[in-house]
Amino acid sequence: MTDDLPAGEMKYSFKAHVQAHGFAGDLIISSSTVNDLVKSIKLLEHAGITPTTAAPHATGSTPVCPVHQRPMKPSRRPGSFYCSAKVGDNYCQEKARQ
Numbered sequence: 001m002t003d004d005l006p007a008g009e010m011k012y013s014f015k016a017h018v019q020a021h022g023f024a025g026d027l028i029i030s031s032s033t034v035n036d037l038v039k040s041i042k043l044l045e046h047a048g049i050t051p052t053t054a055a056p057h058a059t060g061s062t063p064v065c066p067v068h069q070r071p072m073k074p075s076r077r078p079g080s081f082y083c084s085a086k087v088g089d090n091y092c093q094e095k096a097r098q
């Protein structure tokens with residue numbers, strides 16, 4: 001028992017959108033130590049559970065900004081998308097067409 005651990009009970013939780021065996025959903029891991037949390041996350045890989053955000057291919061119809069890795073928003077022009085992230089005082093210039 002070390003002295004530098006907090007006396008109160010600590011809770012760590014980790015939420016991710018995952019997919020496994022054809023199913024997708026939110027996964028929440030709760031743990032009382034960071035070490036257990038990391039171990040739990042590593043076990044997911046062995047169980048065949050993968051985070052959906054790690055998938056390199058776009059499954060949906062919404063393009064993802066290559067700079068900010070976030071879904072783009074549809075612009076007023078049909079079939080055209082823009083990134084709503086801010087770069088300095090301006091919006092991101094990345095655009096995509098379908």
Ligand SMILES: [Zn+2]
Pocket residue numbers: 065066067068069083084085092093094
């Ligand atoms: Zn962007």
